[in-house]
Amino acid sequence: MLRPFDLGPTQWYILHQLIHHGPTAQRDLGQLLQVERSTLTVIVGALVRKGWVEQAVDAADQRRKLLRITPAGTELWAKLPDLSAIINDAAFTGIDQADMDAAVRVLRLATERLDAFIEKGHIA
Structure with missing residues:
Protein backbone atom coordinates (compact mmCIF):
# COMPACT_ATOMS: atom_id res chain seq x y z
CA MET A 1 0.00 0.00 0.00
CA LEU A 83 -3.39 2.71 7.44
CA SER A 84 -4.92 3.06 10.89
CA ALA A 85 -8.42 2.48 9.54
CA ILE A 86 -7.31 -0.33 7.23
CA ILE A 87 -5.46 -2.15 10.03
CA ASN A 88 -8.30 -1.66 12.52
CA ASP A 89 -10.86 -2.97 10.05
CA ALA A 90 -8.75 -6.01 9.15
CA ALA A 91 -7.94 -6.86 12.76
CA PHE A 92 -11.08 -5.99 14.70
CA THR A 93 -14.18 -6.10 12.49
CA GLY A 94 -16.72 -8.47 14.03
CA ILE A 95 -15.13 -8.66 17.48
CA ASP A 96 -17.48 -7.93 20.36
CA GLN A 97 -16.76 -4.64 22.17
CA ALA A 98 -16.68 -6.32 25.60
CA ASP A 99 -13.97 -8.67 24.32
CA MET A 100 -12.04 -5.68 22.93
CA ASP A 101 -12.28 -3.84 26.25
CA ALA A 102 -11.02 -6.90 28.15
CA ALA A 103 -8.11 -7.34 25.73
CA VAL A 104 -7.14 -3.68 26.09
CA ARG A 105 -7.17 -3.95 29.90
CA VAL A 106 -4.98 -7.06 29.86
CA LEU A 107 -2.52 -5.64 27.34
CA ARG A 108 -2.30 -2.31 29.17
CA LEU A 109 -1.55 -4.08 32.46
CA ALA A 110 1.00 -6.37 30.83
CA THR A 111 2.72 -3.38 29.20
CA GLU A 112 2.85 -1.49 32.48
CA ARG A 113 4.38 -4.54 34.20
CA LEU A 114 6.96 -5.01 31.45
CA ASP A 115 7.89 -1.31 31.53
CA ALA A 116 8.36 -1.50 35.32
CA PHE A 117 10.46 -4.67 34.92
CA ILE A 118 12.68 -2.94 32.35
CA GLU A 119 12.98 0.21 34.51
CA LYS A 120 14.26 -1.90 37.38
CA GLY A 121 17.14 -2.91 35.13
CA HIS A 122 16.15 -6.53 34.57
CA ILE A 123 16.57 -6.12 30.81
CA ALA A 124 19.37 -4.00 29.36
Whole structure:
Protein backbone atom coordinates (compact mmCIF):
# COMPACT_ATOMS: atom_id res chain seq x y z
CA MET A 1 0.00 0.00 0.00
CA LEU A 2 2.84 2.39 0.76
CA ARG A 3 5.30 1.19 -1.86
CA PRO A 4 3.83 3.35 -4.66
CA PHE A 5 4.57 6.37 -2.46
CA ASP A 6 8.19 5.30 -1.78
CA LEU A 7 7.34 5.07 1.89
CA GLY A 8 7.91 2.41 4.55
CA PRO A 9 5.70 1.73 7.58
CA THR A 10 8.03 3.44 10.06
CA GLN A 11 8.27 6.46 7.78
CA TRP A 12 4.46 6.48 7.60
CA TYR A 13 4.25 6.47 11.39
CA ILE A 14 6.69 9.40 11.67
CA LEU A 15 4.59 11.40 9.22
CA HIS A 16 1.45 10.40 11.17
CA GLN A 17 3.03 11.65 14.40
CA LEU A 18 4.08 14.96 12.85
CA ILE A 19 0.72 15.54 11.14
CA HIS A 20 -1.37 14.72 14.22
CA HIS A 21 0.88 15.94 17.05
CA GLY A 22 3.04 18.60 15.43
CA PRO A 23 6.79 19.06 15.74
CA THR A 24 8.34 16.23 17.72
CA ALA A 25 11.79 15.66 19.17
CA GLN A 26 13.61 12.92 17.29
CA ARG A 27 14.55 11.27 20.59
CA ASP A 28 10.86 11.07 21.54
CA LEU A 29 10.06 9.33 18.26
CA GLY A 30 12.72 6.74 19.02
CA GLN A 31 11.02 5.99 22.32
CA LEU A 32 7.56 5.86 20.74
CA LEU A 33 8.72 3.54 17.98
CA GLN A 34 11.04 1.50 20.21
CA VAL A 35 13.84 1.68 17.63
CA GLU A 36 17.55 2.24 18.06
CA ARG A 37 18.84 5.77 17.62
CA SER A 38 20.98 4.79 14.62
CA THR A 39 18.01 3.14 12.88
CA LEU A 40 15.85 6.19 13.47
CA THR A 41 18.61 8.46 12.15
CA VAL A 42 18.63 6.55 8.85
CA ILE A 43 14.82 6.61 8.57
CA VAL A 44 14.57 10.33 9.37
CA GLY A 45 17.43 11.06 6.98
CA ALA A 46 15.47 9.42 4.16
CA LEU A 47 12.39 11.53 4.96
CA VAL A 48 14.51 14.68 5.01
CA ARG A 49 16.16 13.81 1.65
CA LYS A 50 12.72 13.22 0.14
CA GLY A 51 11.68 16.68 1.33
CA TRP A 52 8.82 15.48 3.53
CA VAL A 53 10.35 16.30 6.92
CA GLU A 54 12.68 19.01 8.13
CA GLN A 55 15.10 18.58 10.98
CA ALA A 56 16.10 21.54 13.14
CA VAL A 57 17.87 22.16 16.41
CA ASP A 58 15.38 22.50 19.27
CA ALA A 59 15.46 26.10 20.51
CA ALA A 60 14.74 24.94 24.06
CA ASP A 61 17.56 22.36 24.07
CA GLN A 62 20.35 22.70 21.51
CA ARG A 63 21.26 19.01 21.95
CA ARG A 64 17.90 17.83 20.62
CA LYS A 65 16.72 17.57 17.03
CA LEU A 66 13.17 18.66 16.35
CA LEU A 67 11.28 17.21 13.39
CA ARG A 68 8.59 19.08 11.47
CA ILE A 69 6.46 18.09 8.51
CA THR A 70 7.14 20.14 5.37
CA PRO A 71 4.50 21.42 2.94
CA ALA A 72 5.52 18.59 0.59
CA GLY A 73 5.06 16.12 3.47
CA THR A 74 1.61 17.51 4.19
CA GLU A 75 0.71 17.20 0.51
CA LEU A 76 1.95 13.60 0.46
CA TRP A 77 -0.02 12.78 3.62
CA ALA A 78 -3.25 13.89 1.96
CA LYS A 79 -2.67 11.26 -0.76
CA LEU A 80 -1.75 8.34 1.51
CA PRO A 81 -4.14 5.54 2.47
CA ASP A 82 -5.36 5.66 6.08
CA LEU A 83 -3.39 2.71 7.44
CA SER A 84 -4.92 3.06 10.89
CA ALA A 85 -8.42 2.48 9.54
CA ILE A 86 -7.31 -0.33 7.23
CA ILE A 87 -5.46 -2.15 10.03
CA ASN A 88 -8.30 -1.66 12.52
CA ASP A 89 -10.86 -2.97 10.05
CA ALA A 90 -8.75 -6.01 9.15
CA ALA A 91 -7.94 -6.86 12.76
CA PHE A 92 -11.08 -5.99 14.70
CA THR A 93 -14.18 -6.10 12.49
CA GLY A 94 -16.72 -8.47 14.03
CA ILE A 95 -15.13 -8.66 17.48
CA ASP A 96 -17.48 -7.93 20.36
CA GLN A 97 -16.76 -4.64 22.17
CA ALA A 98 -16.68 -6.32 25.60
CA ASP A 99 -13.97 -8.67 24.32
CA MET A 100 -12.04 -5.68 22.93
CA ASP A 101 -12.28 -3.84 26.25
CA ALA A 102 -11.02 -6.90 28.15
CA ALA A 103 -8.11 -7.34 25.73
CA VAL A 104 -7.14 -3.68 26.09
CA ARG A 105 -7.17 -3.95 29.90
CA VAL A 106 -4.98 -7.06 29.86
CA LEU A 107 -2.52 -5.64 27.34
CA ARG A 108 -2.30 -2.31 29.17
CA LEU A 109 -1.55 -4.08 32.46
CA ALA A 110 1.00 -6.37 30.83
CA THR A 111 2.72 -3.38 29.20
CA GLU A 112 2.85 -1.49 32.48
CA ARG A 113 4.38 -4.54 34.20
CA LEU A 114 6.96 -5.01 31.45
CA ASP A 115 7.89 -1.31 31.53
CA ALA A 116 8.36 -1.50 35.32
CA PHE A 117 10.46 -4.67 34.92
CA ILE A 118 12.68 -2.94 32.35
CA GLU A 119 12.98 0.21 34.51
CA LYS A 120 14.26 -1.90 37.38
CA GLY A 121 17.14 -2.91 35.13
CA HIS A 122 16.15 -6.53 34.57
CA ILE A 123 16.57 -6.12 30.81
CA ALA A 124 19.37 -4.00 29.36
